[in-house]
Amino acid sequence: MSSKSSIKGRGAQINVPNKFFEMSHEMRDDFLEYCAKEGEEADKNKTRYLPIFPKTIVNKVKSPDVGMAYSMNMYQGCEHGCIYCYARNTHEFWGFSAGLDFERRILVKKDAPKLLEAFITRKNWHAYPIVMSGNTDCYQPAEKEFKITRQCLEVFLKYRHPVAIITKNALILRDLDILKELATHNLINVNISITSLSENTRRVLEPRTATIKKRLETVKTLSDNGIPVNVMLAPIIPSINSHEILPMAKAVSEAGALSIGHTIVRLNGAIGEIFTDWIQKTMPNRAEKVLHQIESCHGGSLNNSTYGSRMRGEGQIAKQINDLIHLAKLKYFKNKNMPKLNLELHEQYKDGQLKLF
Template sequence: MNSKSIIKGRGAQLNVHNRFFELSHEQRDDFLEFCHKEGEEPDKNKTLYLPVFPKTIVNKVKSPDVGMAYSMNMYQGCEHGCIYCYARNSHEFWGYSAGLDFERRILVKKDASKLLEALLKKKSWKAQTIVMSGNTDCYQPAEKDYKITRQCLEVFLKYKHPVAIITKNALILRDLDILKALAKDNLISVNISITSLCEKTRRILEPRTATSKKRLETVKILSENGIPVNVMLAPIIPSINSHEILPLAKAVSEVGALNIAHTIVRLNGAIGEIFTDWIRKTLPDRAEKVLHQIENCHGGSLNNSRYGTRMHGEGNIAKQINDLVKLAKLKYFKNKAMPHLNTTLYKEFKDGQLSLFK
């Protein structure tokens, strides 16, 4: 593909139709030709940060195979731009496209910490681990300025409530002081996503994320400071990063990770069209091979939504991937395990010092 036609710094290369809208928007060739003749950019490719004010911030997770009971997201949309991201589809509920809009229209929940504290103060609430970034990354670039994730961590620390984090951004180290304080009472676990050791692969899959080297350094620093880290080899994409499972497992074990988890890529909803367009433009020499191998993992489709099989797939290629992960765990994580977080302190701190006088 001609590099001039690639939208730099973005994963998606188009805005797909929002399934909830009757009308659609498209860029016509005559408009692009007009912009070319006039020396104008047809697309400014700028990120917009838009404040939103939801009434709640913590969501009950009903899916039985995602490994969490509650999640919260400080941002909707994610500037990291990971081409495979399952969260893209959720942007349609906000009136945007799952394609470029997901990366360039970031909805910011400035009141997140207040909403969280209101929940934790409720008499009916009982301590269960809340996962930050169940949908979009809480340490995406917007967090550098807004600091909403840090504010929420301060609330978790105040109430001694367990929290888990999923991220692929080294910005998490900014909050090492709070993470260490939470770790003293076994109230924190961190999940770092690392999909490749190859920087070229990382750059095209996840254009605005921390480098692979930086993520390994992040795992090392967190681990050295007593913060338990699970590394997510997710997603595994056949013929893109599937050959890296053992090297990845070895590398993250050596820097202190206590466990690895994985999923096999599935292209649900609008992501199938977005990913197909992207790979045919970005990796045209192997596009059809990769797409067919993904289909092989999901019964002939790019997506399988059945609980129990959708995450790890089925068929020969999926079996090879899953067997490699099992081997990696036996080889590099035999005597390691992530701890269960502490839920016993929250009740004492729920009402602050008032509980001491009851």
């Protein structure tokens, strides 16, 4: 496996054209050659944080197979740089590329806590779990500076409202105090993404995420503090991490996880081109094999958008992956279950304080 790529510390190595724009920007070879001769940087590779001001923050999820009904995202774009990330395509709606722009142009919603409070205190709202990071990671590096996720957790705690979190960053442990208090009322569950036990694989797949060691430690710390943890072994990519299913399941179970989930990679929209470019640069010897095996899981295409089959795939390789997940659950999670979140407390706290009568 080669980690040599033209842009260090990033997943995507290109900015693909935005499908909503007629014109596109391209870095020409003659310009790159000129910069090299002059000793200039053709690309400074800096992350920029751009404030935006949406009118709402909680989204109703219409997709029937993603396991959530409501989600919210404090940030659009994600500096973690996971090459396979399905959320990349959403950056095109904001006028950016799904490639490098997704990792380097991070849109920040500083008003998220106020918008959340306004949403869950509506008279006609009845408590239902809201998932933080339905699209992009709420504990990505931007959170160190802006602390928006922590402020939102404080809102959930104030109103005793159920919340779920999806992340692959150990930064979540910064908020252990709030998470523990939410857990005492059965108002929180956490989903930690772990895609490999190999640090070399992690570095090329997810360049700016927490190390595997830190993620396993995060699962253990959360579990030891009474916070229910599900681990997402996702996505499973044939011939990259598919051989690690049973070892990963064993490791996260021993760390205290109560369950696992998985998806099979699908390269929808612009991600097909981004991933293909990336794997040809980082794993040239196995690029064609991996791409063909992904296609075999989706009827000959890199993507399948059909509800019900898009997450689990089809064909022999997909069946082998799904069978291994089933075996892992039987072997390592037989007597474990994630508890259901408490939906009953919120009504009593809707005005910010407990009602006596």
